[in-house]
Amino acid sequence: MNTSKIINFAAGPSKIPEKVLERANKEFLNYNGTGHSVMELSHRSADFSQIINNAETLLRELMHIPNNYHVIFLQGGGSGQFSAIPLNLMQKDKTANYIVTGTWSAKAAKEAEKYGKVHKVVPKVEKHTGVPCTSTWISNPDASYLYYCDNETIHGKKAPLGADPVTPRVHLTEPEPMFCLF
Numbered sequence: 001m002n003t004s005k006i007i008n009f010a011a012g013p014s015k016i017p018e019k020v021l022e023r024a025n026k027e028f029l030n031y032n033g034t035g036h037s038v039m040e041l042s043h044r045s046a047d048f049s050q051i052i053n054n055a056e057t058l059l060r061e062l063m064h065i066p067n068n069y070h071v072i073f074l075q076g077g078g079s080g081q082f083s084a085i086p087l088n089l090m091q092k093d094k095t096a097n098y099i100v101t102g103t104w105s106a107k108a109a110k111e112a113e114k115y116g117k118v119h120k121v122v123p124k125v126e127k128h129t130g131v132p133c134t135s136t137w138i139s140n141p142d143a144s145y146l147y148y149c150d151n152e153t154i155h156g157k158k159a160p161l162g163a164d165p166v167t168p169r170v171h172l173t174e175p176e177p178m179f180c181l182f
Contacts, residue, residue, distance in 0.1 A: 038051075052073065055073070056071045056073075059071060078104060078149075081108075082107060082108045082111035082112065083111050083112075083114070085108070085112070085145075085147065086111070086114075086115040087115055089144055089145050090115055090116040090144045094116065094117070094142065094144045095116065095118065095119045095140050095143045095144070096116060096117070096119065096144050096146075096147060097119050097121050097139045097140055097146040097147065098112065098118050098119065098120055098121065098146075098147045098148070099120075099122055099137070100120050100124075101128060101131050101132075101148070101152055101157060102128040102152025102154060102155045103128070103152065103155065104149045104154070105147070105148060105149040106128075108147060108149065112147070119140040119143060121137045121138060121139045121146070122136065122137055123136055128155050128157070129155070131157065
């Protein structure tokens, strides 16, 4: 092990094994002997299809995603989804329930307000120091969806919901990295 490496314990980027970095470095310049960088592959090429199909297979295996669910790879990360979610899921003249427990869910709720009515399920707080007791939550049962971020990395909080988190038909979660399961 190279002891001159610095280990990052912060939220977000983390330590990657040196073997993985070496392989990524090699494939960045010449992916799988194609003579092209992995960054230069056409999204229509057989090599790219192999990469994406393998990624989907591994993700389904890792997260136990059944075949009756679609896996969609999107760019933009969590912040890119703050507008995509209400644009696609907020029904006309309906609201969306947002459980705001930190910076990321607050940003998501603020962005969603541009596209429709947002109902904040938890009481507003000055500073996010914890997740309020569920008995204080008030949800709109007619909402198009419920949004929550179960890993508020800025404040170092995890807030996983139980099996029946108070409301509607579609539940969105934003763990790290972002996976939306509907």
